[in-house]
Amino acid sequence: VGAQAEFEELYRRHGGRVLAYVLRRASPSVADDVVADVFLVAWRRREDMPANALPWLLGVARKVLANRRRGEQRVVALTHRLASGHGNTDTTAGEVDERVIRALSRLGDSDRELLMLLVWDELSQAEVAEALGVRKNTVAVRLHRARRHFAEALAAEDANTPQMTEVPR
Amino acid sequence: MIDEALERLRDSNPVPGEVTPASVDYLLARIEADAPERPRRRLRARVATTLVPTLAVATALAVAAVAIVVLSHRRGGANTPASGPSTLRVPSRGMPGVLMVDGVTFEPRGLWTISLTQCFPCATNQRMRNWTLTSTDGGDSWSTEQAGWLNSGQFSNTRDGWATGATGVPGGRGEHAYVTHDGGRTWAVASAPAGWSVGGISVSGPMVWAIAARPGSGTLILRGSAAGDALSPVRVQPGTNDEAATVAAAGADTAYVDALRGHHVEHFVTHDGGERWQTLPRFCPIEGGDRTLTVDSPTSLWRFCWDGSAPALLGRSLDGGRTYRSYHVPAPGPQGAPERFQAVSGQIAWEMTDHGDVIRIIEGGARSKVVWWRKGSQRTAVHGVPEALTVVDAQLVYVTVVVPPAKGATGSNLVVYATNDGGRTWQAHVVPLPAEAH
Numbered sequence: 001v002g003a004q005a006e007f008e009e010l011y012r013r014h015g016g017r018v019l020a021y022v023l024r025r026a027s028p029s030v031a032d033d034v035v036a037d038v039f040l041v042a043w044r045r046r047e048d049m050p051a052n053a054l055p056w057l058l059g060v061a062r063k064v065l066a067n068r069r070r071g072e073q074r075v076v077a078l079t080h081r082l083a084s085g086h087g088n089t090d091t092t093a094g095e096v097d098e099r100v101i102r103a104l105s106r107l108g109d110s111d112r113e114l115l116m117l118l119v120w121d122e123l124s125q126a127e128v129a130e131a132l133g134v135r136k137n138t139v140a141v142r143l144h145r146a147r148r149h150f151a152e153a154l155a156a157e158d159a160n161t162p163q164m165t166e167v168p169r
Numbered sequence: 170m171i172d173e174a175l176e177r178l179r180d181s182n183p184v185p186g187e188v189t190p191a192s193v194d195y196l197l198a199r200i201e202a203d204a205p206e207r208p209r210r211r212l213r214a215r216v217a218t219t220l221v222p223t224l225a226v227a228t229a230l231a232v233a234a235v236a237i238v239v240l241s242h243r244r245g246g247a248n249t250p251a252s253g254p255s256t257l258r259v260p261s262r263g264m265p266g267v268l269m270v271d272g273v274t275f276e277p278r279g280l281w282t283i284s285l286t287q288c289f290p291c292a293t294n295q296r297m298r299n300w301t302l303t304s305t306d307g308g309d310s311w312s313t314e315q316a317g318w319l320n321s322g323q324f325s326n327t328r329d330g331w332a333t334g335a336t337g338v339p340g341g342r343g344e345h346a347y348v349t350h351d352g353g354r355t356w357a358v359a360s361a362p363a364g365w366s367v368g369g370i371s372v373s374g375p376m377v378w379a380i381a382a383r384p385g386s387g388t389l390i391l392r393g394s395a396a397g398d399a400l401s402p403v404r405v406q407p408g409t410n411d412e413a414a415t416v417a418a419a420g421a422d423t424a425y426v427d428a429l430r431g432h433h434v435e436h437f438v439t440h441d442g443g444e445r446w447q448t449l450p451r452f453c454p455i456e457g458g459d460r461t462l463t464v465d466s467p468t469s470l471w472r473f474c475w476d477g478s479a480p481a482l483l484g485r486s487l488d489g490g491r492t493y494r495s496y497h498v499p500a501p502g503p504q505g506a507p508e509r510f511q512a513v514s515g516q517i518a519w520e521m522t523d524h525g526d527v528i529r530i531i532e533g534g535a536r537s538k539v540v541w542w543r544k545g546s547q548r549t550a551v552h553g554v555p556e557a558l559t560v561v562d563a564q565l566v567y568v569t570v571v572v573p574p575a576k577g578a579t580g581s582n583l584v585v586y587a588t589n590d591g592g593r594t595w596q597a598h599v600v601p602l603p604a605e606a607h
Contacts (some may be wrong), residue, residue, distance in 0.1 A: 008193050015190035024186045032191050039196055100181040119175060120182045124171075150173040 055082035055130035111146035263580030264602040270556035279307030282353040308598035321374040325395035360399035372417035403443025419464040449490040461510040496534040511560040520556040540592030
């Protein structure tokens with residue numbers, strides 16, 4: 001009974017964050033299944049789970065998604081979903097800047113995932129390291145590079161996008 | 170500049186903060202269905218009051234059942250009649266980790282190929298193995314090779330088949346087209362334009378069509394002889410840059426291509442082997458709702474449209490995609506999403522939901538019947554997770570299922586269910602998993 005109560009508490013505490021993580025990267029149609037898969041692994045591996053479980057759970061979610069998505073163009077799917085308006089669920093999302101999404105899609109997989117974990121999932125660098133299964137120093141080095149790459153990609157997108165000009169009446 | 174860029178990234182978060190997940194009861198029910206060692210809120214009390222007195226009898230029956238399974242395996246026959254899911258027994262010593270089916274091919278003479286990924290352990294750094302399991306006798310005996318994965322193979326005849334896949338790291342880039350000319354016993358990388366990843370194939374009659382993509386270069390539509398070893402770009406391309414475009418072949422010279430342009434999916438068709446392309450009207454009224462296209466003749470096709478809420482919309486066209494008759498198709502099961510739709514004729518199609526419900530659609534879409542409802546029905550065929558639906562014809566259908574470990578077992582198992590009477594009865598084939606994976 002104790003283990004189950006702890007498991008339910010784990011889900012109540014982190015289920016929303018895990019679902020949000022999945023929704024940023026996958027179709028809403030599979031999100032609940034992915035979350036269930038993540039917590040199934042969590043149940044099986046509950047004795048291995050660290051005290052700060054969220055990065056560990058997101059790391060599992062990342063692997064579950066990677067397996068579901070084999071062969072898919074991840075960012076294409078994300079861009080498609082955002083463009084089709086399926087990115088928003090039951091929260092009030094900010095307005096999505098398509099140039100930002102396109103710039104994000106220009107990055108390599110590791111740079112993109114790093115930035116998304118840090119900025120969208122709001123993990124600390126130490127938590128990102130845990131979610132990715134790498135050392136904290138590695139994250140710091142990669143982050144420096146990823147930030148620069150993203151800024152360059154976004155600048156390029158801005159330069160390629162015609163500016164809207166307000167016509168005086 | 171960098172800080173400003175990150176600020177804009179933060180402002181463009183499509184799902185800021187956290188969202189409300191499904192209820193914990195849904196999760197527990199889902200885990201209940203997937204793995205019997207997870208929490209059992211309601212069963213626990215019953216165990217103490219009703220099962221304990223019969224424990225000795227149950228133990229004896231279990232020992233007998235294990236003995237039967239062991240003996241049947243020693244005879245070389247792992248097949249078990251699927252008179253009901255509760256009669257199926259799988260080895261207690263399965264494959265550890267999480268098993269995922271990448272692709273399956275079932276050739277009617279009994280040449281079967283299953284591509285399998287094993288994630289073990291899943292909770293630490295990514296560590297995966299890929300296995301290719303092959304049977305040449307309809308599932309009675311199997312050979313195993315640790316290799317790259319093959320995805321969704323299709324056969325032109327009893328010899329020639331095509332698949333996509335990649336060697337090496339799962340999810341890695343550089344997908345190839347693979348070809349077999351011995352009914353699936355051996356596969357080789359087919360020739361295709363260098364630097365392009367082949368992401369989808371479609372075999373119809375003597376020809377194979379494929380989609381290849383290269384980042385920054387858009388897509389190429391390829392075509393080749395199913396009996397050959399090479400794919401070449403068709404002379405005229407439909408002009409799509411969608412790297413996730415799909416192709417569905419319908420005879421030697423006809424192929425339909427779906428590609429995203431802006432916010433919409435565009436439909437193209439050629440009836441002369443890629444010399445000319447026509448743009449077809451859209452069927453799905455929902456942006457992003459186009460799911461699946463299957464064709465059963467050059468002018469007969471089915472489209473699936475689904476926006477995340479049941480029921481799905483099924484479109485049936487008999488004039489090559491110019492006009493459609495629409496039907497609503499149920500998606501049974503909690504939040505089940507329709508997917509893996511496959512038509513076998515102008516009248517009959519099969520659908521599997523992402524929760525593993527199997528539905529047979531008849532009368533050109535006008536009627537449908539659930540032949541396999543994973544949970545909540547006496548039709549439930551197996552305790553496990555259906556991973557692949559393979560429809561050979563109106564009667565012959567295969568469902569590949571991963572069976573999670575039962576309590577006390579060490580791993581998952583793999584079962585192929587086959588029906589040759591349109592889903593009325595099912596034959597179960599327990600796939601022996603490689604010993605070195607334990």
